[in-house]
Amino acid sequence: MNKVYVVGLGPGGAQGMTAAARTALEQADVICGYTVYLDLVAPLFPGKEMRSTPMTKEVDRCRMALELAAGGRTSALVCSGDAGVYGMASPLLELAGEYPDVEVEVIPGVTAALAGAAVLGAPLGHDFCIVSLSDLLTPWKVIEKRLRAAVAGDFILCLYNPASRHRKDHLRRACEILLDAGLSPDTACGWVRNIGREGQTSQLLTLARLRDAQVDMFTTVFVGSTRTKIQDGRLLTPRGYRA
Amino acid sequence: MNKVYVVGLGPGGAQGMTAAARTALEQADVICGYTVYLDLVAPLFPGKEMRSTPMTKEVDRCRMALELAAGGRTSALVCSGDAGVYGMASPLLELAGEYPDVEVEVIPGVTAALAGAAVLGAPLGHDFCIVSLSDLLTPWKVIEKRLRAAVAGDFILCLYNPASRHRKDHLRRACEILLDAGLSPDTACGWVRNIGREGQTSQLLTLARLRDAQVDMFTTVFVGSTRTKIQDGRLLTPRGYRA
Numbered sequence: 001m002n003k004v005y006v007v008g009l010g011p012g013g014a015q016g017m018t019a020a021a022r023t024a025l026e027q028a029d030v031i032c033g034y035t036v037y038l039d040l041v042a043p044l045f046p047g048k049e050m051r052s053t054p055m056t057k058e059v060d061r062c063r064m065a066l067e068l069a070a071g072g073r074t075s076a077l078v079c080s081g082d083a084g085v086y087g088m089a090s091p092l093l094e095l096a097g098e099y100p101d102v103e104v105e106v107i108p109g110v111t112a113a114l115a116g117a118a119v120l121g122a123p124l125g126h127d128f129c130i131v132s133l134s135d136l137l138t139p140w141k142v143i144e145k146r147l148r149a150a151v152a153g154d155f156i157l158c159l160y161n162p163a164s165r166h167r168k169d170h171l172r173r174a175c176e177i178l179l180d181a182g183l184s185p186d187t188a189c190g191w192v193r194n195i196g197r198e199g200q201t202s203q204l205l206t207l208a209r210l211r212d213a214q215v216d217m218f219t220t221v222f223v224g225s226t227r228t229k230i231q232d233g234r235l236l237t238p239r240g241y242r243a
Numbered sequence: 244m245n246k247v248y249v250v251g252l253g254p255g256g257a258q259g260m261t262a263a264a265r266t267a268l269e270q271a272d273v274i275c276g277y278t279v280y281l282d283l284v285a286p287l288f289p290g291k292e293m294r295s296t297p298m299t300k301e302v303d304r305c306r307m308a309l310e311l312a313a314g315g316r317t318s319a320l321v322c323s324g325d326a327g328v329y330g331m332a333s334p335l336l337e338l339a340g341e342y343p344d345v346e347v348e349v350i351p352g353v354t355a356a357l358a359g360a361a362v363l364g365a366p367l368g369h370d371f372c373i374v375s376l377s378d379l380l381t382p383w384k385v386i387e388k389r390l391r392a393a394v395a396g397d398f399i400l401c402l403y404n405p406a407s408r409h410r411k412d413h414l415r416r417a418c419e420i421l422l423d424a425g426l427s428p429d430t431a432c433g434w435v436r437n438i439g440r441e442g443q444t445s446q447l448l449t450l451a452r453l454r455d456a457q458v459d460m461f462t463t464v465f466v467g468s469t470r471t472k473i474q475d476g477r478l479l480t481p482r483g484y485r486a
Contacts, residue, residue, distance in 0.1 A: 145396055237333060
């Protein structure tokens with residue numbers, strides 16, 4: 001059987017992986033991925049063949065995994081977090097039609113929104129949105145529209161890719177849009193860096209202070225809804241059972 | 244140490260659980276939860292003490308887990324999917340301040356949005372919202388506001404709790420709001436029932452047809468953004484790498 005697994009590894013090392021992810025990686029002849037993610041799984045599968053491409057070569061990585069499977073070897077393409085949320089499942093499945101003999105199975109994983117929320121408390125206890133602040137593939141105007149819509153809907157908001165080396169001010173710009181859209185500067189917020197990895201750090205703070213927070217590409221940011229609160233050192237959005 | 248774990252079990256049986264979830268359940272002296280979820284984990288931990296409360300008694304279940312820990316036993320409170328997304332982490336942490344000697348650790352899991360998306364393809368490849376259609380704890384007016392905001396932001400939309408015995412028409416009402424808000428009747432949509440469990444079924448369809456779909460409380464529904472498409476039998480939202 002010609003098969004590709006697209007596998008979400010979860011937030012960190014082996015403890016964050018599902019049993020299904022581990023099984024898929026065991027069954028794969030070759031594991032493909034960005035070097036950083038291969039380094040996470042290599043110690044679990046000593047001797048397994050690993051193949052990487054540079055960070056920005058997402059489509060090449062998908063094609064590599066599909067070509068391996070078309071050639072008769074079972075391959076696994078790994079991503080951190082979930083396979084589908086800004087992950088490799090979408091670009092790989094876009095190409096999969098060119099490989100009619102290859103079966104694709106997507107193995108979901110714990111995305112940073114869920115893992116980061118667990119570190120901070122339970123901010124995602126009610127309806128929420130996830131928005132990436134990376135404008136590499138999305139015009140900033142679309143990002144701004146989504147931030148304003150999140151405020152209009154009183155959603156809890158989880159922000160991915162709040163900064164990079166070349167986009168140091170995206171979180172500040174996003175916070176200014178949220179404030180301009182009517183969100184209170186006292187809105188309960190938080191961030192987590194290096195979720196589930198060495199050097200995990202986090203902070204709870206108001207939206208006014210979040211605007212000036214120093215974050216990087218390994219940080220996930222949470223902006224509360226009007227019901228989110230900081231209580232006993234945790235970020236919480238009540239579901240409403242006690243109301 | 245007086246400890247409560249709040250554990251997200253993921254979508255189905257043992258394969259959907261993370262290693263961290265399994266470790267937490269091993270360390271617990273008592274596992275608490277709604278009967279249906281206890282039945283999922285009981286075969287994995289033969290002989291382990293299990294305690295349940297009826298479905299609607301969420302606050303009682305939280306208090307049971309906290310009381311056990313306060314009395315010196317390590318407890319685990321389990322939920323399906325993630326611990327935080329409409330799960331037990333939020334109500335338990337709201338009560339945790341009353342038990343200052345009890346440490347709480349939230350163990351995240353794969354929520355239905357991620358697991359259902361993996362079944363259908365990669366619908367969550369770009370910014371998305373999750374909205375519950377249950378109006379037990381949320382006024383329908385708030386739900387409607389969020390649906391309209393999701394359309395305004397051109398988000399992919401994942402709907403939880405699209406129906407129950409007493410709310411048979413909520414998905415139809417939601418679809419009519421989405422159409423009224425300007426979403427095309429041709430929008431690519433899908434649903435998955437019994438994700439990761441026996442009897443898993445799914446369907447891809449347009450928004451016009453989703454309005455008349457028969458769904459139940461074990462169904463998770465996906466409504467695409469303007470970029471989502473049905474391709475090679477899969478629901479896909481491109482991330483944009485090829486654009």
